[in-house]
Amino acid sequence: MPGVLMAALLLPASAGTLVIESWRVDDKALWENVLLPAFARHHPDVTVKFAPTAPTGYDAALDARLARGTAGDLIACRPFDLSLALYRGGHLDRLNGKPGLQNFDQSSLVAWQTDDGKDTFCMPVASVIHGFFYNKDIFRRHDLQPPRTVDDFFRVLDVLKKAGVTPLALGTAEQWESSQIVYTNIGPNFWRGEEGRKALIAGRAKLTDQPFVDALDFTARLGRYLPAGATKQTYAASQARFASGGAAIYPAGSWDIAHFSRTPGLALGVFPPPLPREGHACHISDHMDLGLGVNRNSRNKEDAYKFMAWVGSQEFADLYTNRLTGFFTLSHHLIAVRDPVAKQMAEWRKRCASTIRVNAQVLNRGQPSMEVELWAVTSQVLNGSLAPSDGAVRLQNRVEQGRPGQK
Structure with missing residues (x-):
């Protein structure tokens, strides 16, 4: 027994569970059945849980959990001021230079930046x-x-x-x-x-x-x-x-x-x-709908940033765009949109200027x-x-x- 106990003590600490806060309750099956298994193939040692709150109650519930220190590690970000307030309140990490962010043009970041554009606090996910x-x-x-x-x-x-x-x-x-x-x-x-x-x-x-x-x-x-x-x-x-x-x-x-x-x-x-x-x-x-940020008080930052880097990847962009039809990646990855109506709308970006x-x-x-x-x-x-x-x-x-x- 002493030898077994010593061996256990020498094992690396468990990575723990990353928790994603979101208002998108309709996406629960997508996250649990498609996105999280795809991430797990790259990082089998990291457990991730998608824990959404109903849209009408999300903002107040998230604020309360952040105040108590019980919020998840990753925060689904609404565009502009609500997320900016979270950043100014010390609840979201500054993402400048983090892996994955290089896959987004400046125009895709504006919904999750400070007014002067100097700090980015959420990674863009999708627009409508x-x-x-x-x-x-x-x-x-x-x-x-x-x-x-x-x-x-x-x-x-x-x-x-x-x-x-x-x-x-x-x-x-x-x-x-x-x-x-x-x-x-x-x-x-x-x-x-x-x-x-x-x-x-x-x-x-x-x-x-x-x-x-x-x-x-x-x-x-x-x-x-x-x-x-x-x-x-x-x-x-x-x-x-x-x-x-x-x-x-x-x-x-x-x-x-x-x-x-x-x-x-x-x-x-x-x-x-x-x-x-x-x-x-x-x-x-072409309105920015959803981003993802890191809780500044997360106890599992290393794994949180592994996940964020994957959110910025081509694989994630493809899965999200094609498995959640009508939501389009904001990255500059080239994605073949499979649904014919969604494909037609995505192609408008090539001949029309996008705005919000x-x-x-x-x-x-x-x-x-x-x-x-x-x-x-x-x-x-x-x-x-x-x-x-x-x-x-x-x-x-x-x-x-x-x-x-x-x-």
């Missing part, structure tokens, strides 16, 4: 892309093609409406869709993507300027093509209406590809946001946040209860209230 899904069978029956321009788009909607087909599977009961999958989906083509977004942050542009008002005008015009009872129609009801063939077009986030691909008999097509006119530069909302939701960086600061105001304004514009020009004034007033040094 916006556009419009359409029912190919309905389009064929009415001899329609996916529209390229705004004029084309409204001609298609008119044909559908006159034929007795509900043009849009879209409601405003939950409000967020009006902002995130309408206004900030179609808007970048009007305000020229990053050019307009950065001009707003710098104070060189205002939301009352014509390009931003034009995007609200587009939103208002869509109101003529909503289904009956749209003010009470939820996101789930919109999904169901489109999946059943009860509407021809669905303003979309790429995360819905997987949902609709499981719908028997649905011939799913997709087209990008329409251009203001033919020949206009193309811009898409116009309010996501800096402009959301202050209470109520610009995000909350956008939900309210865009849903009212879409419902026809608020004029686009008045909505623009409200949004610009919110920008001014949130600027540093202003009350």
Whole structure:
């Protein structure tokens, strides 16, 4: 026995278990059945547990665990200010120069950097892309093609409406869709993507300027093509209406590809946001959705950074992109996207300039946040209860209230 005890004492200490905090409860099977086994093939001595919290409770629960010192080793990072606050609060490690980070361009890091861009505190994982899904069978029956321009788009909607087909599977009961999958989906083509977004942050542009008002005008015009009872129609009801063939077009986030691909008999097509006119530069909302950081108080940093390096690898990028359809790697690895609709959306990156939701960086600061105001304004514009020009004034007033040094 003494010899056995001595031998045991000479063995290296157990690596312990890495715990991943996340709000993405829907991804649990992917992590447990695909991603973690793939990592284990490289590091069989490292045990990793994926421990998600429901999205609505994630931020508060994570804050409480961080305060108690009971949070996991790896932290799923929301984009911009929520994660920036965790870094400033001493909860996330500085990642500058860490293995894996070299596989991301500067533009992919901005959601998880300090305002001056000097420190990176989360590794980018994935983005979502916006556009419009359409029912190919309905389009064929009415001899329609996916529209390229705004004029084309409204001609298609008119044909559908006159034929007795509900043009849009879209409601405003939950409000967020009006902002995130309408206004900030179609808007970048009007305000020229990053050019307009950065001009707003710098104070060189205002939301009352014509390009931003034009995007609200587009939103208002869509109101003529909503289904009956749209003010009470939820996101789930919109999904169901489109999946059943009860509407021809669905303003979309790429995360819905997987949902609709499981719908028997649905011939799913997709087209990008329409251009203001033919020949206009193309811009898409390619919004940063998820990053991963290291808990500064993790007791297992060595293994945590092994895992982070793997998250930056081609293998991880391929698995995540192709096994979680509609979420696209932010790395510059070349990935062959297998799902045909996801592949089409990913290819927009080659001919369109990518941007993010116009309010996501800096402009959301202050209470109520610009995000909350956008939900309210865009849903009212879409419902026809608020004029686009008045909505623009409200949004610009919110920008001014949130600027540093202003009350």
